[in-house]
Amino acid sequence: MSVCxxxxxxxxxxxxxxxxxxxxxxxxxxxxxxxxxxxxxxNDKYTCVAVVSSAGVRxxxxxxxxxxxxxxxxxxxxxxxxxEEAVRHNxxxxxxxxARKG
Numbered sequence: 001m002s003v004c005x006x007x008x009x010x011x012x013x014x015x016x017x018x019x020x021x022x023x024x025x026x027x028x029x030x031x032x033x034x035x036x037x038x039x040x041x042x043n044d045k046y047t048c049v050a051v052v053s054s055a056g057v058r059x060x061x062x063x064x065x066x067x068x069x070x071x072x073x074x075x076x077x078x079x080x081x082x083x084e085e086a087v088r089h090n091x092x093x094x095x096x097x098x099a100r101k102g
Contacts, residue, residue: 007070014073018050021080025087025095026054035076037069048072050080052096059096078102 015035022033034051045065052059063075083099 011070011073014070014077018073018077018080021077021084022050022052025080025084025099026052035073037072039069040065046072048076050076050099061096061099064102075102 018035019033032053036049036051038047038049039045040047043065045067046069047065048063048069050061052061061076061079063072063079066072066075079099079102082102083093083095086093086098087095
């Protein structure tokens with residue numbers, strides 16, 4: 001297995017993990033989820049955006065600018081885990097705001 005295959009497999013694994021987190025954070029809502037990767041060509045940095053549309057409202061959760069697309073995805077996962085913990089402790093917590101602040 002080549003390095004590119006391992007990297008691609010890891011990116012898919014983290015993406016699936018992020019999608020599962022979003023499903024757990026928004027359990028009752030009818031929502032759609034899209035994960036987008038962006039690369040800034042000027043400084044060779046990557047960002048990741050998790051777009052959650054719920055009840056006709058679009059929410060974007062952005063990662064920091066990082067050195068690789070996997071790192072950006074891991075940052076989104078970290079933010080979503082914080083939101084999941086906040087909801088676990090306080091079910092009325094604003095999930096999106098906690099995830100955005102990270």
